[in-house]
Amino acid sequence: MVTAREIAELCGVSVATVSRVFNQPASVSGPTRERVERVARELDFSPNESARALSRKQSAMIGLVWDTDHRRPGWRHPFLQDLLLGLKSALSSHGYHLLLLATSDDARSRTPGVSLADPVGYVSMTRRHHLAGLVLIDSGSDAEAFTAFARSGLPCVALDVAISGPKATYVTSDNVRGAADAVAHLAGLGHRRIATLTGPRDNTPAAERTRGYRDGLAAAGLEARDDYVVSGDFYRESGFVGMRRLLARKEPPTAVFAASDEMAVGALLAARATGLRVPDDLAVVGFDDIEVASLVDPALTTIAQDKPGFGTAAAEALLKMIETDAAPEPVLLPTRLVVRDSCGA
Amino acid sequence: MVTAREIAELCGVSVATVSRVFNQPASVSGPTRERVERVARELDFSPNESARALSRKQSAMIGLVWDTDHRRPGWRHPFLQDLLLGLKSALSSHGYHLLLLATSDDARSRTPGVSLADPVGYVSMTRRHHLAGLVLIDSGSDAEAFTAFARSGLPCVALDVAISGPKATYVTSDNVRGAADAVAHLAGLGHRRIATLTGPRDNTPAAERTRGYRDGLAAAGLEARDDYVVSGDFYRESGFVGMRRLLARKEPPTAVFAASDEMAVGALLAARATGLRVPDDLAVVGFDDIEVASLVDPALTTIAQDKPGFGTAAAEALLKMIETDAAPEPVLLPTRLVVRDSCGA
DNA sequence: GCTACTCATGTAACCGGTTACAGCCGAAGG
DNA sequence: CCTTCGGCTGTAACCGGTTACATGAGTAGC
Numbered sequence: 054m055v056t057a058r059e060i061a062e063l064c065g066v067s068v069a070t071v072s073r074v075f076n077q078p079a080s081v082s083g084p085t086r087e088r089v090e091r092v093a094r095e096l097d098f099s100p101n102e103s104a105r106a107l108s109r110k111q112s113a114m115i116g117l118v119w120d121t122d123h124r125r126p127g128w129r130h131p132f133l134q135d136l137l138l139g140l141k142s143a144l145s146s147h148g149y150h151l152l153l154l155a156t157s158d159d160a161r162s163r164t165p166g167v168s169l170a171d172p173v174g175y176v177s178m179t180r181r182h183h184l185a186g187l188v189l190i191d192s193g194s195d196a197e198a199f200t201a202f203a204r205s206g207l208p209c210v211a212l213d214v215a216i217s218g219p220k221a222t223y224v225t226s227d228n229v230r231g232a233a234d235a236v237a238h239l240a241g242l243g244h245r246r247i248a249t250l251t252g253p254r255d256n257t258p259a260a261e262r263t264r265g266y267r268d269g270l271a272a273a274g275l276e277a278r279d280d281y282v283v284s285g286d287f288y289r290e291s292g293f294v295g296m297r298r299l300l301a302r303k304e305p306p307t308a309v310f311a312a313s314d315e316m317a318v319g320a321l322l323a324a325r326a327t328g329l330r331v332p333d334d335l336a337v338v339g340f341d342d343i344e345v346a347s348l349v350d351p352a353l354t355t356i357a358q359d360k361p362g363f364g365t366a367a368a369e370a371l372l373k374m375i376e377t378d379a380a381p382e383p384v385l386l387p388t389r390l391v392v393r394d395s396c397g398a
Numbered sequence: 399m400v401t402a403r404e405i406a407e408l409c410g411v412s413v414a415t416v417s418r419v420f421n422q423p424a425s426v427s428g429p430t431r432e433r434v435e436r437v438a439r440e441l442d443f444s445p446n447e448s449a450r451a452l453s454r455k456q457s458a459m460i461g462l463v464w465d466t467d468h469r470r471p472g473w474r475h476p477f478l479q480d481l482l483l484g485l486k487s488a489l490s491s492h493g494y495h496l497l498l499l500a501t502s503d504d505a506r507s508r509t510p511g512v513s514l515a516d517p518v519g520y521v522s523m524t525r526r527h528h529l530a531g532l533v534l535i536d537s538g539s540d541a542e543a544f545t546a547f548a549r550s551g552l553p554c555v556a557l558d559v560a561i562s563g564p565k566a567t568y569v570t571s572d573n574v575r576g577a578a579d580a581v582a583h584l585a586g587l588g589h590r591r592i593a594t595l596t597g598p599r600d601n602t603p604a605a606e607r608t609r610g611y612r613d614g615l616a617a618a619g620l621e622a623r624d625d626y627v628v629s630g631d632f633y634r635e636s637g638f639v640g641m642r643r644l645l646a647r648k649e650p651p652t653a654v655f656a657a658s659d660e661m662a663v664g665a666l667l668a669a670r671a672t673g674l675r676v677p678d679d680l681a682v683v684g685f686d687d688i689e690v691a692s693l694v695d696p697a698l699t700t701i702a703q704d705k706p707g708f709g710t711a712a713a714e715a716l717l718k719m720i721e722t723d724a725a726p727e728p729v730l731l732p733t734r735l736v737v738r739d740s741c742g743a
Numbered sequence: 744g745c746t747a748c749t750c751a752t753g754t755a756a757c758c759g760g761t762t763a764c765a766g767c768c769g770a771a772g773g
Numbered sequence: 774c775c776t777t778c779g780g781c782t783g784t785a786a787c788c789g790g791t792t793a794c795a796t797g798a799g800t801a802g803c
Contacts (some may be wrong), residue, residue, distance in 0.1 A: 054525060054759095056758095056759060056760085057759070057760060058759075058760090066782075066783085067782070067783050067784075068759085068760075068761090068783095069761080069762075069782075069783065069784080069785095070781090070782060070783080071760095072759095072760065072761055072762080073761090073762090073781095073782090076761075076762095077762095080780085080781075080782095081781075081782085082780080082781060082782090085781085085782085097522065099522045099523075099525055099526040100526060100759080100760070101452065101526060101528070101758085101759050101760065102526045102527050102528075102760095103448045103449075103451035103452040103457060103527075103528055103758085103759080103760090104448075104452050104758070104759035104760035104761085104788090105759080105760055105761080106448035106760095106788095107446065107448040107449050107452055107758090107759085107760075107761095107787095107788050107789065107790085108759080108760050108761045108762085108787075108788050109760085109761065109762095109788085110788070112448060114497070117498075129479050130479065133478065133479050134474050134475065134478050134479075137498070141498055150497055150498060150499060150527075151497070151498035152459070152495055152496070152497050152498070153462075153482070153486055153495060153496035153497070153498065154495060177442065177444045178444075180399060180444055181444040181445060181446060181447045182447050182448075182495075183446070183447075183448060318693065344474075344689075344690065345689060345690045345693050348663065348690050348693060348694060349693055349694075350694075350695050399789095401789060401790085402789070402790060403789075403790090411752075411753085412752070412753050412754075413753095413789085413790075413791090414752075414753065414754080414755095414791080414792075415751085415752060415753080416790095417789095417790065417791055417792080418751095418752090418791090418792090421791075421792095425750085425751075425752095426751075426752085427750085427751060427752090430751080430752085445789080445790070446788085446789050446790065447790095448788085448789080448790090449758090449788070449789035449790035449791085450789080450790055450791080451758095451790095452757095452758050452759065452760085452788090452789085452790075452791095453757075453758050453789080453790050453791045453792080454758085454790085454791065454792095455758070
């Protein structure tokens with residue numbers, strides 16, 4: 054490892070000057086700067102990030118808080134890969150890296166300050182690494198823990214969870230509008246008995262999608278019927294069970310908006326199990342546009358989320374907070390109706 | 399932030415003693431140790447990781463090298479989430495975190511030592527962060543870049559790419575055996591004309607699966623026919639195209655082993671497009687057991703990989719290398735035949 | 744009772760940068 | 774010609790830990 058000291062000696066300057074070349078280049082005279090830059094390049098000088106972080110009291114890392122919800126271990130984020138790629142690419146162009154924070158399994162750790170699954174452990178972790186900011190990925194039940202991060206004063210961006218604070222904001226899809234679009238699509242095809250399969254009660258996007266469903270009904274001049282709202286938990290099984298209940302109503306719906314593609318797939322299976330044909334006897338719209346949506350039979354019409362957009366929007370918000378000390382407004386990403394075969398022509 | 403100095407003053411000891419309490423507890427007398435531990439707990443002391451890393455010349459972070467192959471941007475890892483969860487949980491119990499390294503988009507970065515997409519940039523990155531080790535995730539074309547990491551002397555574990563070095567090893571599924579199992583299953587159902595759709599030529603697991611296919615044929619006493627081996631690239635489209643070619647043979651196969659589930663799905667679609675019924679006219683076995691495998695119609699019989707096993711095995715190998723300075727043998731994870739509907743009874 | 748050795752702890756150098764402050768030099772102004 | 778000022782550079786303190794080495798107390802051995 055070549056250090057700044059060696060560069061300095063070779064160039065006949067002090068380490069301070071070397072440091073300045075990379076941090077405040079304007080304060081170094083042209084010839085000196087060029088000499089240092091050239092030597093640094095030749096020797097493949099890479100500044101030690103630990104030393105840098107120690108002295109600046111700020112590391113070039115963004116913490117990523119992400120864990121499985123222990124209440125539902127099978128849950129997978131619908132588009133984590135796209136999200137990570139978006140985040141990584143946007144952050145890297147500003148020199149930041151992503152640190153995957155791990156604490157929930159730390160029960161056995163002897164390190165002080167790390168207690169298990171509690172947010173305090175995470176907050177302590179962010180402090181000890183002098184992180185520049187945090188990205189919080191919803192795993193289903195962390196909403197209240199996230200407010201602890203928002204209060205910590207560190208720049209925080211949450212995904213799909215509404216948080217607020219002096220340096221906290223969030224990114225989410227325009228769930229209300231997306232759901233309304235879904236209902237409008239169904240109404241436009243002539244459906245008048247449109248039901249919905251909702252997500253978990255304590256989940257913000259789920260609540261917003263239910264609101265959008267009602268908005269969509271209202272916009273189409275249709276009445277909102279309580280017996281057409283069945284609550285689920287985003288999982289396929291709850292879609293299956295919920296759909297069977299809907300189909301057992303005296304006046305069963307002819308169309309259904311599912312708050313997640315997984316539940317929509319469940320609804321498809323329920324229809325098949327009941328002997329109904331999709332889309333002829335039942336139209337189905339999902340939400341997310343996960344990979345399987347295009348593979349099921351019939352292919353699922355759905356509301357697509359802007360998957361890489363989550364990553365880049367989160368990165369941008371974070372960088373703004375780091376640089377300007379102000380919390381930007383929450384970001385509402387537009388959704389897009391993807392028409393496939395599950396609603397008919 | 400409370401520092402070790404403050405703890406030391408409150409306890410009437412030196413900082414060295416405080417440090418020892420957390421690093422070599424045995425060298426501190428009982429009463430002193432307990433006093434320091436109590437005060438540290440009360441004040442929520444979290445040692446500054448930058449200072450720690452600086453002085454130990456070793457950080458508590460494992461680098462994760464993962465990027466999309468620019469030659470095929472749509473490619474997604476079949477089970478990244480499970481892998482990350484496994485890694486994270488296994489590493490966190492030893493106090494390590496995962497650092498997602500980003501360089502390929504760093505063209506605009508002014509930081510010295512970081513040039514874009516080349517492995518040198520990555521290696522420089524690993525040095526400047528004083529990483530404890532590296533996990534290399536195959537994105538399709540990085541095989542030669544990975545050997546650069548292996549040579550760097552840092553403990554390295556690659557997934558699905560064979561690398562070797564004084565402190566390098568890899569984790570992969572037992573592809574040969576898995577493929578042989580698939581063929582054995584087909585042969586056991588009476589099939590005698592068994593074809594295969596292979597993965598990319600430069601991909602090690604793909605080559606192993608092809609070898610397993612031949613082994614399986616030999617074990618069943620069947621001849622290996624060159625016209626039954628069609629090469630693909632793991633993508634669905636290549637499965638579709640490849641299957642059509644196979645079905646156009648003078649003596650078309652009655653069964654096919656696809657080296658990935660995506661290609662198996664493509665084969666399913668090709669069969670449907672040709673008017674063949676699966677499994678009656680054609681039996682299909684895939685590899686991976688991705689989520690859609692159970693969703694397609696008919697549900698796909700496939701060779702399942704041990705998804706969380708990849709993460710935990712990688713973590714274990716890495717920790718062993720960090721602690722013992724020796725490179726463990728490559729890990730071969732067992733696969734499992736999952737029988738669904740695409741091969742008939 | 745003196746030496747030898749062990750154990751616990753303190754002292755201080757060190758890791759490799761950043762940055763406040765001081766100093767030097769040349770040019771502009773009086 | 775002397776002062777002033779601004780631009781560039783060096784000096785040294787500092788970030789917060791770790792650890793080699795020194796020190797001193799207590800104990801065992803003779």
